[in-house]
Each structure stands twice: as C-alpha cells, then as structure tokens.
Amino acid sequence: MADIDGAFNNAFPLVGDADIDLIRELGFVIEDFLAAPYRVNAEPDIAPNVPDGTVQHWQSSDNYNKNLLVFDGFTEPPEIWLRYADGWAGGPGATFSGDVIGRLVLSGYYTTGGAAYALRPTSLRAEATENWSSTSQGSRAVIATTPNGTATPVDALFVDQDQSVLAKGGIGYVSGKGAGGTVTQLTSRTTGVTLNAKSGRITLFSGAGSSAGQTFALTNNKIKATSNLNMNIAGNPAGVYYFGVKIQAGVAQITVFNPGNNNEQPVLQFAVIETAFD
Incomplete structure (x- = not known):
C-alpha cells in the first residue's frame, strides 16, 4: 500500500x-x-480455485469461447517463454543439471471423491541435463501421463539431449500393449504360421533342428515390402540359432539354422519395424 x-x-x-x-x-x-492472482474472467460470478502462487487467472465464458489467448506474429513467429533460475528474483543463480526449467500442465475436472481440478495428470516439461553456462545448455523434454485407474502421473516419453527417444511403454503400435500376439507352429519346422500383429512370439515345432536351415512362412498383414523384422530366441535354449529373413508384402520367409541339431521347442520373438523412408 x-x-x-x-x-x-x-x-x-x-x-x-x-x-x-x-x-x-x-x-x-x-x-x-x-x-495475485489477477483474474480476467468472462464469467465473473465463477471463481474456481487456482493453484497457490498463481499470478494471473484467465477464464472463458459459458458460450464455448475457445480462444482464451491468441498471439499473432509478423515476420517473426510469436514465442512464449518459460524461464527458470536457481536463487531468487533479486539474485538469480545458474541452472543445474536435473532442474526443471518449465512445465506445461493439462488438467481436467472431477466430481467423484470430491470436486476439484486434477493436479498434474498430463504435462510436458523441460529439464536441464548439465550445469548451465554460456556454452553448455543441455536439456531434455519429458511427457508425463496418468495410467487409467490411478491418480499418479508417471514419466512416459523422453526426448533426450542427444536426440534419442525413450518410451516407457511401446512406441506406437510396434510393441505397445495389445499390439502383440502368439502362435504355435504345428506339424514340422517348415510349417507356415499366421500372426497378424506388429510383434509376437512363435513357438516353433518340437523337433530336431538343421544346420542347413529350415524355412517357414510367417503370414502377417502388418509386414510391408519395406519393413524390417527384428528377431531373437526367448529364454535360454540349449541350441544355438541363426536366422535368415526374406521380406515381402504380407509375408516373411524365415529360415532357422540350428547347427547343433537340438531336439527342442524354442520360442522365436519378432517385431515388425518400419524403415525411415516408409
């Protein structure tokens, strides 16, 4: 005052x-x-709770006014900056590795169990990956989501400072939940199988292997002519296995080489991977 x-x-x-x-x-x-919080409300009679520390609160009207904030740029694109420094306003300090630089939160409202807006169900944040200087400013982006049936967000997708991408779940439908399947080979090691899935497990016929190779067809409508097929043997079978693969649209000819000629029933795991130009 x-x-x-x-x-x-x-x-x-x-x-x-x-x-x-x-x-x-x-x-x-x-x-x-x-x-604080300074409010711009199109519906002045409604004042929902806002998080502690809110500086401004904007609220749309009830008539489906979606455009709360619009930024126009000319010659140069408009930017929204989220800036962070250690320390305080009067004495900002350098950003250190692991510091959260900024966070964009998307939240919804619930009434069951008490009415409120969810705290942080989905968010996009940036983190420092090294101590910052004028020439070193490594960072990564992290997307957090909340699994169904829970109220606790978990980090789901990471785009790291080296441009690598890590997902705790499956990448798209390649290996995500519900994308896989299983099938068992019948009659012989050369009997074809059908499994229309981006990933899966093929239990091979229980019989002797061959050092000359045994070929069977995997019919799979997820396979394109430009796909790659990544394979390995699950578990720890006694025999040593090698693979040869020929890809065609809708089918892969898989040749299994087993120099030890072991009489066992290995499980072949596969994942259909799309090439970058596909």
Whole structure:
C-alpha cells in the first residue's frame, strides 16, 4: 500500500487538491485489484480455485469461447517463454543439471471423491541435463501421463539431449500393449504360421533342428515390402540359432539354422519395424 499511497501523495501535494482519505481508499482498491492472482474472467460470478502462487487467472465464458489467448506474429513467429533460475528474483543463480526449467500442465475436472481440478495428470516439461553456462545448455523434454485407474502421473516419453527417444511403454503400435500376439507352429519346422500383429512370439515345432536351415512362412498383414523384422530366441535354449529373413508384402520367409541339431521347442520373438523412408 505504501507505494500507491506515496504515489498519490506525490500526485496531489496540496491538501486542498483532493481528499487524502479517499485517495488512500482508492489506493487499497487498486492494490487489491492488482494483487495475485489477477483474474480476467468472462464469467465473473465463477471463481474456481487456482493453484497457490498463481499470478494471473484467465477464464472463458459459458458460450464455448475457445480462444482464451491468441498471439499473432509478423515476420517473426510469436514465442512464449518459460524461464527458470536457481536463487531468487533479486539474485538469480545458474541452472543445474536435473532442474526443471518449465512445465506445461493439462488438467481436467472431477466430481467423484470430491470436486476439484486434477493436479498434474498430463504435462510436458523441460529439464536441464548439465550445469548451465554460456556454452553448455543441455536439456531434455519429458511427457508425463496418468495410467487409467490411478491418480499418479508417471514419466512416459523422453526426448533426450542427444536426440534419442525413450518410451516407457511401446512406441506406437510396434510393441505397445495389445499390439502383440502368439502362435504355435504345428506339424514340422517348415510349417507356415499366421500372426497378424506388429510383434509376437512363435513357438516353433518340437523337433530336431538343421544346420542347413529350415524355412517357414510367417503370414502377417502388418509386414510391408519395406519393413524390417527384428528377431531373437526367448529364454535360454540349449541350441544355438541363426536366422535368415526374406521380406515381402504380407509375408516373411524365415529360415532357422540350428547347427547343433537340438531336439527342442524354442520360442522365436519378432517385431515388425518400419524403415525411415516408409
């Protein structure tokens, strides 16, 4: 209040110019209006709770006004900056490795179990990956989501400082939940199988292997002519296995080489990977 009160006293130095008490009262009104969180509400009768520390709160009207904020840029694109420094406003400090630089939060409302907005169900944040200097400013992006049936967000997708991408779940439908399948080979090691899935497990026929190779067809409508097929043997079978693969649209000819000629039933795991130009 002192700053506004002083400003009005400076603006009206003579007592006869204005009623000082009214000026002070006006100062309180202005100060309350500017106090955080400053609100711009199209529906002034509604004032939902906002997180502690909110500086501004914007609220749309009930008539489906979706454009709350619009930024136009000309010649140069508009930017929104989220900036972070250790320390405090009067003495900012360098950003250290592991510091969260900024976070964009997307939240919804629930009524079951108590009405409130979810705290941080889905978010995109940036993190420092090294101590920052004028020439070293490594960072990564992290997307967090909340699994069904829970209220606890977990980090799901990482784009690291070296441009590598890591997902805790499956990447797309290549190996995600529900994308795989299983099939068992019947009759012999050369009997074809059908499994229309981006990933899966093929239990081979229980029989002797061959150092010359045994070929069977995997019919799979997820396979394109430009696909790659990544394979390995699950578990730890006694025999040593090698593979040869010929890819065609909708089918892969898989040749299994087993130099030890072991009589066992190995499980072949595969994943269909799309090439970069596909």
